[in-house]
Amino acid sequence: MKPNPITDAPEDADQRKAIKPVICYPTETLPRPDLSAYRALRNDLELIETVVIPPRDAATWEVPAGHFCRLVCPEGPQVGDLNLHNLHNINERFYSGKTRALNGTHVGLGDQLYSNFPYLRPIATITHDTLDWYGFDAFGGSVHDVIGTRCDPYTHNLLSHGGQYHHCCHSNLTRALAKQTGLSPELVEPHVHDVLNLFMCTGFTRDTGQYFMKASPVRPGDYLEFFAEIDLLGNMSACPGGDCSSEHSSDTAACYPLTVEIYKPQGLPEGWQAPQVNSYDRSHGL
Template identity: 25%
Template sequence: MTQIANKESKTLDIDLIADGKKKLNDQFSQVIANAKQKSLEGLRVVEERICEPYRGHSFELKKGQIIRYELIEGPQIIDTVYRVKSNPLGEYADSYGTSSFSGLVFGEDDSFWSNTPYLRPVATIVRDTVNLDKIKECYGPKAVHSFVYPSGRCNAGLYGRYYEDGYYNNCDLNLTQAFVDLFGEEMASQMETTQAFMHFQPMAYDKFPTNYSLFPSKGIFKKGDYVDVLVHDDMYVAFSPCPLGDQNNFNDEGPEEWVCYPIKVSILEGADGPLETVEIRNSNAPSAIEWLREGRKGMKHGKVGTNGF
């Protein structure tokens, strides 16, 4: 957001890319509204699992199916990763693409966008039963529970720094294990450390320089709270129950005293099968390596300026 003072000394808030974001997202707003209505009317259960903490879990979803993450025993943070089934090494839900066209924090109707050069919505939150007003009442107007870390997820290195012991369970380990289970060690080792899309973690990007605050979940969530995410392509989804668990005693005790809970995950679809999804072509863009190999063929650019001050 850029602030500009006009001649009357009033401050104007000008978002230079708001119109572009709105135009892109308006293309599929009706599809999202239809999926949300189907979710409210009731969906057919295709698969259901109780997922235990301290390990990763993986699922295969068909285009138009919904994955539901549901709290059943207690508050439990989850880190989720989305990879396109037809190109699991190359295309995945990405923090930069998502922040460019959606945001870094999410609620209903917000989409997760994939990385360059594909840059398209690959998943959308269509239902979230958590009381967001309560989160904001407790922790301020910027507080949410669904967001994306700009890069990565909790890992052995962080524990090594905080606690001088890197051998604690962590989301990087769990998500890697989930993809090893899916693809085998050789293919999983080729995967970039993709960003984790988070749910059930009270937080806010409320610091300057920009950073986040984490808050306790006590009294925030209720049994049966869930988040429904619609996928817009055949997708591999992996998630890790974060070892921070309910985030209620993070500062008081070490990691061995943190409490984690199982979570129920359901794969859902409409009575007649998968739901209608967003149809949007890949962006008309080359990969950087391919373009360099072609000698930057057809490259366009702006002007070189002088005396700009």
């Protein structure tokens, strides 16, 4: 809990608070995909690969540019922590902060996922979401957030005064990426990054501004689907918190597998090209 204010409110406090907000990044000029063209491809898809992510563990997979990837809840309510990398250069990876700034705290149908600096380009476009009916609930919660980080052993160690836990999402993602790349955990860990919290229902409390989670509304058969704008390496952890109704980094929560399905369309949208790396000249005024 935050402490009560120790500073007396000024006489014009109400006036200051009443100032209307301004959107930081107006997106009217942001290039947008033709979602209908993407969705038209979904009528004729060929399933080419399925990957099962075990409970309390992670797995990697590849998605060629121009293919669709479905992240599926096959059994019981389960959230997943998703990382995305450029398949050919893991230094380029999903940037949750800028994705949040351009789309909002939670992502869904039609939103694009952006990569980090200096690349900053859309690397995936969300083409279907069976939980789009949820919207925002009375608590301010919604699904598929890009505000949380990932459960990790360092915060667990800090909060439990020295506790060691190795099956949190950060460690799961580190092990999976190490296996995929052949790099040691020490070398690969800096490439593990803030996630898209798949199926997780989260928000901020209205009184204290604290990040909260609640039981995910996901049910067997639900999925989030995206179109790969570049060749991608996916890496996802089936969170040890299960549906995150009570805790994460847990050995007691009910946990279930997640499934990844890769689909090849029979064609591509007319004129489609993979987005180019950001054209800023990187001189930074020097």
